[in-house]
Amino acid sequence: MSIVVTGATGQLGRLVIDALLAAVPAGPVAAVVRDKAKAADLAERGVELRIADYSRPETLAGAFEAGDRVLLISGSEVGRRVAQHTAVVAAAQAAGVAQLAYTGILGGPEADFLLAEEHKATERAVLDSGLPYTFLRNGWYTENYTANLAPVLAHGAVVSNAGEGRIASASRADYAAAAAAVLTGPVEEHLNRAYELNGDVSWSLAEYAAEVARQSGREVAYTSVPAEAHREILTGAGVPAQFAEILVDVDRAVEHGALASRGDDLTRLIGRPTTPIAETIGAALAGA
Structure with missing residues (x-):
């Protein structure tokens, strides 16, 4: 039996591997x-590589x-992910895995x-498969914002159509730690459960x-603008129209509270407070 992380060389995947290796030997x-x-x-650290x-x-x-025990990290190719994820679910079902965890929303x-x-x-596909599952419904990563600090500093502006909506974000490492916890803890504690994961402070x-x-x-x-104006600003800056629409729609969701706190599942899983936004901002500024 192995603990298997898909998408392991991505930004989240590497942090999950780090968290796993801090908790268990590399062998499994x-x-x-x-x-x-x-x-x-990763191979140099003793992690088995499976190419797919x-x-x-x-x-x-x-x-x-x-x-x-498998972690399916959601793909990054918006518009192609259902087919991609369904293929992973089918392979996990055929193999008879003991746990399929999925990083949702x-x-x-x-x-x-x-x-x-x-x-x-994807969650529906997992449920339909009959596999023992754990849904890790990740909230927003603080890094979604701090990765964009260069233009913010250049223009002295944060522009959005989110109004005064609140975001209960956490660091990417916080979410990785939660994934490692459900993959290394007693499996029966996490099977067929959905965790709503967000930061402690919105x-x-x-x-x-x-x-x-x-x-x-x-x-x-900070300047709050109407959705249409924000869409025009994004496309004018070179953001593809489809992606601009997604960003504007996310801000609409933020305004309506969709990414605000849904409880303390993340803190309970990782056994510590989530990373304050000020800390993530500081790290981003230090690396800029």
Whole structure:
């Protein structure tokens, strides 16, 4: 029996591997990756590599074994993820894995924004498979915002159509720690459960802008604009129209509270408070 992480060379996947190796020996840890060379550092740490591609179902046949505890990290190719995830679910079902954990979206079937649709379809596929599951419904990563600090600082502005909506974000490492906890803890405690995962403290984009200004020593202001104006700003900056629509829709969801707190599942799983937004901002500024 192995603990298997798909998408293991991605930003979240690597952090999950780090968290696993801090909790268990490398021997039972396996990484499903597309590019063996890209995962050479994982192999050097004793992690077993299994080569497969979400978009090539035939490669997934050897990715899992009976009794494995598997983490399906959602793919990054919006619009293609249902087919990709369904292929992984089918391979896990055929292998007879003992647990299939999936990184979905906060709110699960109640999430009413465009970016949630593929996650909801994946959860339905997992349920239909009959596999023992754990749904890790991740809220927003703070890094979704701090990764965009360069233009914020250049223009001294955070622009959004989220109004005064609040976001209970956590760091990517927090979510990785939660995934490691459900993969290494007693399996019976986590089977057929859905965890709503979000940060301990919610914040508005006005508060985010103020904290960036405080730590950077620059003037940064928050401006809330209508959805159509925000869409035009994004496409004018070169964001593809389809992705701009998703970003505007997410901000609409934020305004309506879809990414605000849904409880303390994340803190309970990781056994500590979630990472404060000020800490993640500071780390991003230090690396800028």
